[in-house]
Amino acid sequence: MLDELPETMASRIVALLRDDIVTMALKPGDIISESDIAGRHGVSRQPVREAFIRLSQQGLLMIRPKRATVIKKISADGVRQSRFIRESIEVEIVRRVAGNPHADTVALLTGVIAAQQAKSDAGDIRGFHGLDEEFHHQLALLAGVEYAWQLVADHKIQLDRVRYLTLGRASSEYAIAEHKAITAAVAAGDVVSAEKEIRKHLARAEVLLSQTIADFPDYFETADSAH
Amino acid sequence: MLDELPETMASRIVALLRDDIVTMALKPGDIISESDIAGRHGVSRQPVREAFIRLSQQGLLMIRPKRATVIKKISADGVRQSRFIRESIEVEIVRRVAGNPHADTVALLTGVIAAQQAKSDAGDIRGFHGLDEEFHHQLALLAGVEYAWQLVADHKIQLDRVRYLTLGRASSEYAIAEHKAITAAVAAGDVVSAEKEIRKHLARAEVLLSQTIADFPDYFETADSAH
DNA sequence: CGAACTCATCTTGAATGGAAGGTTCGGCAG
DNA sequence: CTGCCGAACCTTCCATTCAAGATGAGTTCG
Numbered sequence: 001m002l003d004e005l006p007e008t009m010a011s012r013i014v015a016l017l018r019d020d021i022v023t024m025a026l027k028p029g030d031i032i033s034e035s036d037i038a039g040r041h042g043v044s045r046q047p048v049r050e051a052f053i054r055l056s057q058q059g060l061l062m063i064r065p066k067r068a069t070v071i072k073k074i075s076a077d078g079v080r081q082s083r084f085i086r087e088s089i090e091v092e093i094v095r096r097v098a099g100n101p102h103a104d105t106v107a108l109l110t111g112v113i114a115a116q117q118a119k120s121d122a123g124d125i126r127g128f129h130g131l132d133e134e135f136h137h138q139l140a141l142l143a144g145v146e147y148a149w150q151l152v153a154d155h156k157i158q159l160d161r162v163r164y165l166t167l168g169r170a171s172s173e174y175a176i177a178e179h180k181a182i183t184a185a186v187a188a189g190d191v192v193s194a195e196k197e198i199r200k201h202l203a204r205a206e207v208l209l210s211q212t213i214a215d216f217p218d219y220f221e222t223a224d225s226a227h
Numbered sequence: 228m229l230d231e232l233p234e235t236m237a238s239r240i241v242a243l244l245r246d247d248i249v250t251m252a253l254k255p256g257d258i259i260s261e262s263d264i265a266g267r268h269g270v271s272r273q274p275v276r277e278a279f280i281r282l283s284q285q286g287l288l289m290i291r292p293k294r295a296t297v298i299k300k301i302s303a304d305g306v307r308q309s310r311f312i313r314e315s316i317e318v319e320i321v322r323r324v325a326g327n328p329h330a331d332t333v334a335l336l337t338g339v340i341a342a343q344q345a346k347s348d349a350g351d352i353r354g355f356h357g358l359d360e361e362f363h364h365q366l367a368l369l370a371g372v373e374y375a376w377q378l379v380a381d382h383k384i385q386l387d388r389v390r391y392l393t394l395g396r397a398s399s400e401y402a403i404a405e406h407k408a409i410t411a412a413v414a415a416g417d418v419v420s421a422e423k424e425i426r427k428h429l430a431r432a433e434v435l436l437s438q439t440i441a442d443f444p445d446y447f448e449t450a451d452s453a454h
Numbered sequence: 455c456g457a458a459c460t461c462a463t464c465t466t467g468a469a470t471g472g473a474a475g476g477t478t479c480g481g482c483a484g
Numbered sequence: 485c486t487g488c489c490g491a492a493c494c495t496t497c498c499a500t501t502c503a504a505g506a507t508g509a510g511t512t513c514g
Binding site: 261276290293 | 464465466467475
Binding site: 008009010043044045046047050064065066067068 | 466467468469470474475476477
């Protein structure tokens with residue numbers, strides 16, 4: 001297995017800030033400073049600084065040297081292209097999986113869907129989304145492209161911020177039905193149908209984005225705010 | 228346009244090390260230390276440390292806390308999956324471009340190919356590869372997914388390391404012929420043919436990879452070196 | 455001879471102090 | 485009132501120092 005790298009202060013700060021950003025505790029446009037965060041968590045500026053660098057590379061905040069560090073606004077175009085990237089990759093994934101079905105593929109996917117249904121019935125939205133992600137992750141694993149999934153997951157974080165703004169509006173039934181349709185197509189080895197279903201499934205995010213931009217315009221980047 | 232962020236010491240170190248890694252001046256498996264690099268460039272450990280963090284996130288080196296920092300070996304599986312990602316995205320790109328051809332699309336692409344032919348005739352391998360990349364970049368721009376191309380470019384760096392090991396073996400004629408075939412399919416609005424051609428074109432990297440692994444096994448990650 | 459232990463010497467992690475540049479706001483001249 | 489200008493106060497950047505874990509060679513004990 002991997003050496004589990006020991007958890008450093010810096011990596012803890014990264015996790016904290018990342019969570020704060022995704023959950024909108026830190027809002028797009030908010031200004032933070034090294035000493036501010038450092039004081040709040042009882043560490044020196046150094047590990048905070050390193051956390052800023054990492055998050056900056058992940059596109060979650062922007063360091064403007066000698067000026068300030070700001071939580072990045074969400075780029076509508078960026079989210080659309082993240083979706084483009086995700087769709088490109090996942091289409092290729094389901095093609096692979098549908099074109100080369102293993103014995104337990106269907107059982108595995110069906111299992112995730114069942115667990116998802118349970119979370120949905122229990123009203124556990126966070127748990128539901130976790131398993132939603134797990135469904136797609138499993139598809140990637142079945143296609144043998146774990147690394148590619150990592151990439152999708154990294155970029156999904158921008159969409160996650162959007163999603164967090166609209167919790168509750170989630171249409172669990174649709175999502176589950178679509179997962180079933182995808183699984184059915186995969187089970188049948190129907191590549192064309194599988195591709196069509198996954199595209200339909202992922203297209204749902206587009207509507208979510210438009211609605212969210214309308215509801216929270218301040219959180220999104222405009223042409224001139226894109227310094 | 229973008230504020231050009233002032234260049235800091237740290238970012239300069241990043242650029243230097245990045246170049247050293249791609250050009251194999253720093254070989255996979257080499258061990259470097261903060262103080263070593265710092266002394267060599269006449270700066271303190273601090274900016275070097277920050278450069279390490281950035282490069283570490285880009286997958287070019289690995290920081291083993293309290294132990295050492297090593298230039299990451301090339302992961303054959305990682306390169307294959309980078310290729311998978313690239314193919315997924317570029318297939319989608321040419322589909323878009325071929326499905327919605329603009330007036331000057333063909334002229335633009337043909338221009339790049341001509342320039343490429345010139346570099347090839349002049350024996351300028353680096354220039355040739357630069358324009359090769361430019362061809363694909365232009366396709367992305369035509370599809371309106373500049374951001375997605377950025378991502379492909381970021382991940383291409385691993386393949387660039389492989390390519391650097393095999394300079395000279397480049398098959399310029401094949402590449403140019405394939406670019407022409409892609410352009411022709413795009414010009415004809417033939418989505419199916421365009422997809423087939425781009426897949427064929429990108430598949431060439433697979434051969435390159437296998438050969439390189441055979442020639443430089445030490446530079447590649449093995450099952451147990453993947454700590 | 456071999457295993458375990460100590461310690462000098464590496465490494466990176468974190469804390470702190472100052473340096474250099476950016477922003478802001480109040481005073482002052484016109 | 486308007487526009488300039490400068491000083492106080494911010495920010496991030498870099499250097500320095502200390503701390504703590506990992507490593508490896510030499511030694512000692514069984």
